[in-house]
Amino acid sequence: xxxxxxxxxxxxxxxxxxxxxxxxxxxxxxxxxxxxxxxxxxxxxxxxxxxxxxxxxxxxxxxxxxxxxxxxxxxxxxxxxxxxxxxxxxxxxxxxxxxxxxxxxxxxxxxxxxxxxxxxxxxxxxxxxxxxxxxxxxxxxxxxx
Amino acid sequence: xxxxxxxxxxxxxxxxxxxxxxxxxxxxxxxxxxxxxxxxxxxxxxxxxxxxxxxxxxxxxxxxxxxxxxxxxxxxxxxxxxxxxxxxxxxxxxxxxxxxxxxxxxxxxxxxxxxxxxxxxxxxxxxxxxxxxxxxxxxxxxxxxxxxxxxxxxxxxxxxxxxxxxxxxxxxxxxxxxxxxxxxxxxxxxxxxxxxxxxxxxxxxxxxxxxxxxxxxxxxxxxxxxxxxxxxxxxxxxxxxxxxxxxxxxxxxxxxxxxxxxxxxxxxxxxxxxxxxxxxxxxxxxxxxxxxxxxxxxxxxxxxxxxxxxxxxxxxxxxxxxxxxxxxxxxxxxxxxxxxxxxxxxxxxxxxxxxxxxxxxxxxxxxxxxxxxxxxxxxxxxxxxxxxxxxxxxxxxxxxxxxxxxxxxxxxxxxxxxxxxxxxxxxxxxxxxxxxxxxxxxxxxxxxxxxxxxxxxxxxxxxxxxxxxxxxxxxxxxxxxxxxxxxxxxxxxxxxxxxxxxxxxxxxxxxxxxxxxxxxxxxxxxxxxxxxxxxxxxxxxxxxxxxxxxxxxxxxxxxxxxxxxxxxxxxxxxxxxxxxxxxxxxxxxxxxxxxxxxxxxxxxxxxxxxxxxxxxxxxxxxxxxxxxxxxxxxxxxxxxxxxxxxxxxxxxxxxxxxxxxxxxxxxxxxxxxxxxxxxxxxxxxxxxxxxxxxxxxxxxxxxxxxxxxxxxxxxxxxxxxxxxxxxxxxxxxxxxxxxxxxxxxxxxxxxxxxxxxxxxxxxxxxxxxxxxxxxxxxxxxxxxx
Numbered sequence: 001x002x003x004x005x006x007x008x009x010x011x012x013x014x015x016x017x018x019x020x021x022x023x024x025x026x027x028x029x030x031x032x033x034x035x036x037x038x039x040x041x042x043x044x045x046x047x048x049x050x051x052x053x054x055x056x057x058x059x060x061x062x063x064x065x066x067x068x069x070x071x072x073x074x075x076x077x078x079x080x081x082x083x084x085x086x087x088x089x090x091x092x093x094x095x096x097x098x099x100x101x102x103x104x105x106x107x108x109x110x111x112x113x114x115x116x117x118x119x120x121x122x123x124x125x126x127x128x129x130x131x132x133x134x135x136x137x138x139x140x141x142x143x144x145x
Numbered sequence: 146x147x148x149x150x151x152x153x154x155x156x157x158x159x160x161x162x163x164x165x166x167x168x169x170x171x172x173x174x175x176x177x178x179x180x181x182x183x184x185x186x187x188x189x190x191x192x193x194x195x196x197x198x199x200x201x202x203x204x205x206x207x208x209x210x211x212x213x214x215x216x217x218x219x220x221x222x223x224x225x226x227x228x229x230x231x232x233x234x235x236x237x238x239x240x241x242x243x244x245x246x247x248x249x250x251x252x253x254x255x256x257x258x259x260x261x262x263x264x265x266x267x268x269x270x271x272x273x274x275x276x277x278x279x280x281x282x283x284x285x286x287x288x289x290x291x292x293x294x295x296x297x298x299x300x301x302x303x304x305x306x307x308x309x310x311x312x313x314x315x316x317x318x319x320x321x322x323x324x325x326x327x328x329x330x331x332x333x334x335x336x337x338x339x340x341x342x343x344x345x346x347x348x349x350x351x352x353x354x355x356x357x358x359x360x361x362x363x364x365x366x367x368x369x370x371x372x373x374x375x376x377x378x379x380x381x382x383x384x385x386x387x388x389x390x391x392x393x394x395x396x397x398x399x400x401x402x403x404x405x406x407x408x409x410x411x412x413x414x415x416x417x418x419x420x421x422x423x424x425x426x427x428x429x430x431x432x433x434x435x436x437x438x439x440x441x442x443x444x445x446x447x448x449x450x451x452x453x454x455x456x457x458x459x460x461x462x463x464x465x466x467x468x469x470x471x472x473x474x475x476x477x478x479x480x481x482x483x484x485x486x487x488x489x490x491x492x493x494x495x496x497x498x499x500x501x502x503x504x505x506x507x508x509x510x511x512x513x514x515x516x517x518x519x520x521x522x523x524x525x526x527x528x529x530x531x532x533x534x535x536x537x538x539x540x541x542x543x544x545x546x547x548x549x550x551x552x553x554x555x556x557x558x559x560x561x562x563x564x565x566x567x568x569x570x571x572x573x574x575x576x577x578x579x580x581x582x583x584x585x586x587x588x589x590x591x592x593x594x595x596x597x598x599x600x601x602x603x604x605x606x607x608x609x610x611x612x613x614x615x616x617x618x619x620x621x622x623x624x625x626x627x628x629x630x631x632x633x634x635x636x637x638x639x640x641x642x643x644x645x646x647x648x649x650x651x652x653x654x655x656x657x658x659x660x661x662x663x664x665x666x667x668x669x670x671x672x673x674x675x676x677x678x679x680x681x682x683x684x685x686x687x688x689x690x691x692x693x694x695x696x697x698x699x700x701x702x703x704x705x706x707x708x709x710x711x712x713x714x715x716x717x718x719x720x721x722x723x724x725x726x727x728x729x730x731x732x733x734x735x736x737x738x739x740x741x742x743x744x745x746x747x748x749x750x751x752x753x754x755x756x757x758x759x760x761x762x763x764x765x766x767x768x769x770x771x772x773x774x775x776x777x778x779x780x781x782x783x784x785x786x787x788x789x790x791x792x793x794x795x796x797x798x799x800x801x802x803x804x805x806x807x808x809x810x811x812x813x814x815x816x817x818x819x820x821x822x823x824x825x826x827x828x829x830x831x832x833x834x835x836x837x838x839x840x841x842x843x844x845x846x847x848x849x850x851x852x853x854x855x856x857x858x859x860x861x862x863x864x865x866x867x868x869x870x871x872x873x874x875x876x877x878x879x880x881x882x883x884x885x886x887x888x889x890x891x892x893x894x895x896x897x898x899x900x901x902x903x904x905x906x907x908x909x910x911x912x913x914x915x916x917x918x919x920x921x922x923x924x925x926x927x928x929x930x
Contacts, residue, residue, distance in 0.1 A: 031875065034164060034198075035160050035164065036157070036160040036161055036163075036164050036202060036863075039157055039160055040205070041156070043157070050332055053874065066857065078356070081194070103774065105336070106200065108194075108197060108201065109197070110197070110337075111202075112337050112339050113366070113368070114338050114342050114369050115337065116340055116343040116344075116365075116366060119340070119343055119344050119346075119347040120343065120346070120347050120350075123347075124345070125393070126337075126340065126344075128336040129201050130201040130202070130204055130205040131205065135336075135395060137394050137396060139393045141342075142393055142394045142395075143392075
């Protein structure tokens with residue numbers, strides 16, 4: 001028999017990046033207008049023990065969900081180009097609401113200037129589409145360290 | 146590309162396909178917009194974005210053929226965006242062909258195969274040649290520009306400062322802050338490697354004040370890669386903390402941190418006073434490098450700018466994307482099914498409630514009858530008891546009996562009050578329930594509604610291609626694209642609409658010369674308009690072409706033997722001839738319309754959707770097809786009739802009229818029953834016979850028959866039924882399995898009283914009318930059943 005605690009131990013030793021040292025999963029909000037990208041990120045993160053707490057299809061919804069979930073949210077992935085409210089604006093509003101928010105931008109190639117703007121506004125890192133599992137996890141863990 | 150992707154991950158693939166469809170549609174639409182206005186920057190950006198997204202997604206799901214083609218497409222678009230490529234007909238054609246191939250590629254993949262056609266390589270070459278063979282900006286990360294900026298020297302653990310600058314910076318320090326020189330080295334192989342400079346800047350900013358960077362902040366903001374950057378930071382953090390901040394996986398490769406304190410400054414000053422020329426020299430060395438990089442950066446910025454999307458751009462997006470939840474339509478159907486059950490339950494409860502009220506009435510009259518009877522009985526007993534000095538005991542008994550009766554009456558009254566109150570409550574709740582269920586039903590119906598724009602969106606391309614192949618100039622105007630209709634209708638409406646539009650372009654619109662001669666603008670106009678009209682959707686396809694030549698149509702119809710040469714027909718009736726099977730006025734059969742399968746197919750399809758189609762035309766002024774459809778197919782208004790003891794529903798939209806006719810007025814022509822109504826002979830079908838049901842022996846009106854005339858203006862027939870029961874909204878439930886092909890049945894429904902009733906498929910009956918109308922042919926019908 002393996003006790004639940006042992007399993008957690010195993011997970012920690014495997015360094016699943018989605019688990020906090022406390023053994024709780026890291027809760028993520030995915031903001032992306034592409035269902036496809038949302039699913040990809042979800043798959044990558046879930047496989048590492050992260051919990052996708054919510055998803056949002058545009059910046060406005062993302063902002064609302066963040067406020068709703070706060071403080072029970074550890075990380076946000078934010079697409080840049082979205083309808084209603086773009087990712088940079090949403091980031092700005094989230095940072096206004098919670099200056100410690102950990103937001104990672106998700107950008108298509110070629111949006112360097114917007115990524116730079118986001119980083120200066122408080123985004124912790126960025127991920128480039130098309131998504132690559134290793135890079136995604138690398139960049140996310142660099143934010144969480 | 147990514148190791149986590151399971152090629153059998155159907156869910157992900159399905160998402161890809163769905164989104165690919167959207168991107169393809171955007172590509173197509175925007176190419177058409179571009180053709181009309183080559184300067185529409187938003188549209189070019191949108192095109193580029195769509196192609197780019199599609200390329201990326203295709204690469205992710207390892208659909209390489211698609212990724213490669215979209216890449217070639219993207220190059221052309223990039224050329225257009227940068228003004229290297231003009232938007233000419235051949236370019237637009239090539240783009241559209243590419244979109245078509247992309248479509249086919251996606252379709253193939255959806256079917257599990259891979260698109261293979263030698264033409265693809267050719268197409269790619271063609272696209273490539275369009276770009277003049279120049280590689281477009283985004284095809285490779287912008288490493289090129291980094292070469293010049295990379296000229297910075299490697300051997301500089303020394304401060305990249307001159308004395309004055311250093312002194313200035315030292316003065317800016319506050320409190321326990323220390324001045325650090327942080328030299329960070331960046332990973333050139335990272336995607337979008339030009340961001341690193343700013344990323345480190347942003348990271349350092351959190352732990353202190355950045356006093357200066359080399360290259361400066363403006364330069365870092367340009368789209369240029371610098372292999373290393375100096376940051377001068379005033380911070381109270383320790384060296385290790387700073388090191389942590391600037392060590393970013395996948396971005397930086399290393400850093401050198403030195404504290405620039407007073408001591409070091411003094412050392413530096415003394416060491417450099419004599420060799421003051423050296424740092425100056427270095428500055429000079431750097432200067433040309435910087436100025437060299439500047440034009441690059443400027444050009445690069447110009448390249449990047451058009452891609453960025455501002456809020457305004459997004460608002461202008463051709464497709465406004467509100468927050469949309471994707472739900473399997475089966476779930477909605479099952480919801481609808483459940484709510485239909487509730488509607489039926491509601492009717493049942495309603496009836497129960499009515500029965501309660503009726504029972505109260507009955508109870509009341511029974512009660513009063515009993516009271517009267519008992520009172521009368523007591524009175525009689527009184528009479529007897531009063532006769533001769535009756536036993537006192539008997540009298541007492543009688544009095545007590547009387548008292549108990551009074552009590553009993555009271556308790557009955559009490560019960561009646563309670564009963565009535567409850568029945569009233571039930572009635573109220575039932576009414577509320579009725580209200581709720583109907584709004585619930587409406588709400589669920591609403592979910593199934595989609596804007597007709599999803600359908601209309603296909604037409605600009607179609608009209609463009611047709612116009613080109615017919616050498617006609619055509620403007621397509623779309624109106625009322627927001628009009629919503631049931632998704633299941635939308636899917637089946639495409640073909641009929643395509644047919645109408647083709648008809649308008651091919652037969653309706655004249656050639657440019659003819660139009661000029663007729664004093665019309667050379668460019669013809671086709672309008673597709675959608676709107677609501679009561680519970681119906683009206684879709685109109687109209688053109689400003691030559692209109693229907695009634696004489697020509699008439700001749701043709703006579704030639705084809707569709708009408709007698711001496712038939713007297715109104716103009717409208719002549720127009721309606723174009724819907725006759727086998728009718729086509731085009732002298733030569735073209736590939737566009739008139740391939741023998743004419744507008745009759747359109748009408749059949751529309752009628753299958755429980756709709757009607759009508760044509761209006763004025764010679765010389767144009768033609769319009771008007772299609773009327775029910776909002777939804779799930780609920781119809783039905784005429785409830787009874788035949789041979791069973792209830793049937795006839796969809797009300799195919800009911801023209803109903804009559805009570807004298808039996809003797811039914812005549813036999815060639816063994817078929819007909820009835821003459823307003824100078825028109827119509828065939829008669831007896832519903833019970835079609836379905837092989839026994840004739841009812843006794844009928845109320847012996848001399849009369851009830852006849853429902855069904856069909857449309859061109860084809861109609863009379864259905865003989867036993868009685869008409871009224872109209873009712875019915876929810877169509879499809880017949881399942883072996884019953885699904887039952888002749889003459891469109892489905893079934895559950896009526897308010899809970900009984901099941903079959904819905905008659907009028908179209909099918911009309912199609913077979915000739916084989917059924919004859920008495921002798923009923924055997925055939927029996928067999929078919």
